Structures are given as C-alpha cells and as structure tokens.
Amino acid sequence: MRDMNEICTNCGSSAIFQQIAPFTFVHGGKETTIDDERTVCGTCGSIVYSGDQISRHELAVAAKIRELDGLLSAEALRRIRLKYALRQTDLEAMLSIGPKTWTRWERGKVPQNKAADTLIRVLATDPEVARHLMMQANIDNPAADAVFAQIDEDTKRLAEANLRARIIASGRNMDIADMAQHAINAVREARHELGVQAA
Numbered sequence: 093m094r095d096m097n098e099i100c101t102n103c104g105s106s107a108i109f110q111q112i113a114p115f116t117f118v119h120g121g122k123e124t125t126i127d128d129e130r131t132v133c134g135t136c137g138s139i140v141y142s143g144d145q146i147s148r149h150e151l152a153v154a155a156k157i158r159e160l161d162g163l164l165s166a167e168a169l170r171r172i173r174l175k176y177a178l179r180q181t182d183l184e185a186m187l188s189i190g191p192k193t194w195t196r197w198e199r200g201k202v203p204q205n206k207a208a209d210t211l212i213r214v215l216a217t218d219p220e221v222a223r224h225l226m227m228q229a230n231i232d233n234p235a236a237d238a239v240f241a242q243i244d245e246d247t248k249r250l251a252e253a254n255l256r257a258r259i260i261a262s263g264r265n266m267d268i269a270d271m272a273q274h275a276i277n278a279v280r281e282a283r284h285e286l287g288v289q290a291a
C-alpha cells in the first residue's frame with residue numbers, strides 16, 4: 093500500500109516503489125541489522141522514507157535495542173500496566189519519571205532504561221511493590237484499588253489453604269512462634285504463586 097506522495101519528490105517520476113532493505117546501526121559497540129522499508133524511485137534512484145516508514149523504522153530500531161539489552165517489550169509494559177488497571181500517568185508518578193515518559197516507552201519508540209526495566213519487572217511479579225509505589229505516589233485510582241483488593245482475596249485464600257496444610261503436617265504441636273513462621277511462609281508462598289501466575 094502506498095502511503096506517501098505518488099511521484100518522486102526529486103525527479104517527478106511516478107515509477108516509485110516500496111523496498112525492504114537491510115539497515116545497519118551500531119548499538120553498544122556492536123553492529124546490528126534490521127529490515128527497513130523505504131521508498132525508491134526507479135527513474136532517478138533516490139531513496140526516501142514516508143512518514144509511516146519513518147515511524148515503523150523508529151519502532152523497529154527501538155524494538156531491536158530492547159531485544160539486544162534484554163529489556164521488556166513495549167507490549168509487555170502495556171500488559172503489566174493493564175494487569176493492575178493503572179493509567180500511564182500513574183506509572184509516571186510511581187516510577188518518578190517525567191510526563192509522557194511511560195507513554196513513549198509503551199508506544200515503543202523509546203526503550204526504557206535498565207534501572208526502570210528492573211523495577212518494572214519487580215512490580216510486575218510482586219503486587220505488594222506495585223501497591224507500595226502507588227500509595228507512595230498518592231494515586232487515586234479505584235479500578236487499581238479493586239485489582240489489589242482481589243489480589244488480597246486470592247492471597248488470603250491460597251495462604252489459608254497453605255497454612256491449614258502446614259498445621260496438619262506438623263501434627264498440631266506448634267507453639268505461637270512456629271505458627272507465626274508458618275503464617276509468614278504461607279503468605280509468602282501464596283504471593284509467589286500468584287506472582288508466577290501473573291507473569
């Protein structure tokens with residue numbers, strides 16, 4: 093599909109066509125190649141990028157950089173955000189990043205930095221971290237509150253079953269300290285299980 097001017101801007105020829113060509117760039121001291129789409133004039137040979145082609149080029153470069161640096165994809169960022177019913181502005185406040193920063197990351201044109209990526213991975217698998225960051229940033233988001241309430245319900249249900257199994261396995265000869273330790277472990281395992289499910 094043609095998405096730009098139908099004639100060559102250089103010579104006026106209408107013999108223009110789309111071409112997929114390798115594009116090489118350097119990242120982290122290493123050469124990397126992606127497939128690039130561009131518009132070529134069959135008459136004068138000039139090569140141009142349409143607006144859409146520039147957009148796709150930027151997305152492809154950013155996606156490649158994410159892949160090379162082992163960063164979460166833009167789609168993964170969106171999935172994580174929606175899992176907690178958070179808005180883009182919520183995450184910008186929670187991560188102390190500038191306005192529109194998360195939006196740019198999630199659109200895919202700009203890769204997040206490694207430190208942010210690490211924190212996002214932690215909050216993705218640990219709802220307590222997500223909730224803590226949300227409270228710390230004073231975010232008012234009833235939809236997210238409902239998600240966290242549901243996570244609490246699920247955690248409680250799993251932890252109860254877990255604790256019951258531990259009490260039965262112990263032969264009921266536990267003192268309060270043992271009981272407290274089992275309760276902590278039961279909650280921890282429940283959270284882990286829920287985090288693993290969510291990942």
Ligand SMILES: [Zn+2]
Nearest residue numbers: 100103133136
């Ligand atoms: Zn031309």
